[in-house]
Amino acid sequence: MAFFLSVNFCSAQNLIPNPGFEEVHACPTGVRQLELAKYWFGANAGTPELFHGCGYTSNIPSNSGEGYAGVIFLSEHSSFVEYVQIELTDTLEKGEKYDFSFFIRLSSYSLIAMNKIGVFLSRNGLHKNIWTQFKNRPQIVFNEVVENSNVWKELKGTYVAKGGEQYITVGNFFEKYYITEKVVNTAATDRTSYYYVDDFYLGKSSTITSISAPPSESTSWTHTVYFEKDSALISEKELLLLDEFITQLPVPFFYPIKVEGHTDRDASVEYNLQLSQNRANAVQERMINFKLQNVYTSWAGESSAVYDGENELGMAKNRRVTITVER
Numbered sequence: 001m002a003f004f005l006s007v008n009f010c011s012a013q014n015l016i017p018n019p020g021f022e023e024v025h026a027c028p029t030g031v032r033q034l035e036l037a038k039y040w041f042g043a044n045a046g047t048p049e050l051f052h053g054c055g056y057t058s059n060i061p062s063n064s065g066e067g068y069a070g071v072i073f074l075s076e077h078s079s080f081v082e083y084v085q086i087e088l089t090d091t092l093e094k095g096e097k098y099d100f101s102f103f104i105r106l107s108s109y110s111l112i113a114m115n116k117i118g119v120f121l122s123r124n125g126l127h128k129n130i131w132t133q134f135k136n137r138p139q140i141v142f143n144e145v146v147e148n149s150n151v152w153k154e155l156k157g158t159y160v161a162k163g164g165e166q167y168i169t170v171g172n173f174f175e176k177y178y179i180t181e182k183v184v185n186t187a188a189t190d191r192t193s194y195y196y197v198d199d200f201y202l203g204k205s206s207t208i209t210s211i212s213a214p215p216s217e218s219t220s221w222t223h224t225v226y227f228e229k230d231s232a233l234i235s236e237k238e239l240l241l242l243d244e245f246i247t248q249l250p251v252p253f254f255y256p257i258k259v260e261g262h263t264d265r266d267a268s269v270e271y272n273l274q275l276s277q278n279r280a281n282a283v284q285e286r287m288i289n290f291k292l293q294n295v296y297t298s299w300a301g302e303s304s305a306v307y308d309g310e311n312e313l314g315m316a317k318n319r320r321v322t323i324t325v326e327r
Helices: 236-247 269-289 312-316
Strands: 040-042 049-052 067-074 083-087 097-106 112-114 117-122 140-142 153-160 167-171 181-183 193-204 220-226 257-261 295-299 320-326
Touching: 067 083, 067 112, 067 167, 112 193, 117 153, 140 153, 167 193, 220 236, 236 269, 257 269, 269 295, 269 320
Parallel strands: 257 295
Antiparallel strands: 040 083, 049 067, 067 193, 083 167, 097 153, 097 193, 112 181, 117 140, 117 167, 220 320, 257 320
């Protein structure tokens, strides 16, 4: 889990090569040509734009130099989002704290501004041949709605490495119900959230902060609540187990809690989707009774079954709500 601080980063070595999209294999001539920028590439089939003074340009200046990229972070079709990705010049060191920053600017043609722009650091790069959204959990998330289309804005975060990370991927990893959307231009011709990005930085941190860190005794918490067939009522046994799980969470609690409802396949898809929502809502309501306000629900119906047979004991494992909390 990262903390977002208003501090001045030191001038350590930048592990992101070609951070401002200045170096190119060839000058861009049109849309969907990010990979003409050296070292950069898209993670899925939705290729971002490369803008450069030597070729294809837009009507805004870069934050610095001649190059920058354009990325769809939110679309009317939930899968039509894009990512910028790059391999770092060196792997990250376990336990080392790193500063991350980049500049961002909303396109004046976009209807909607958004938050929850995420940064995912990993040993291997993300890749899909189809245009779809990744569901990986980003280690750095910017909760501010970025709405300014007149100037570039710098976003900053920090990250403590697990060790061995060598790729960084920036984009939207969240379902729409996690995201705050703000209509900023009702006359917009582009109904996406399209952002320009420039001047990335990742380097070792020398910042000392007095902000208290959350408890460190655990890095994740998970729990599963099981339900009777066709029911969204939490049984007495499951309620006791749920309450026990809630009370072992540290106070005050800093992290978002993901609650996801599931069902077996013994009904229609529509019925099961509604039942899974009701189950998730029941668990959320119980958690809110314990003053936990950062509880986010989703529901998958029968689509994420853990058992695919006809055995009743096996099918019972699908009638569940999963609770996931990670730093």
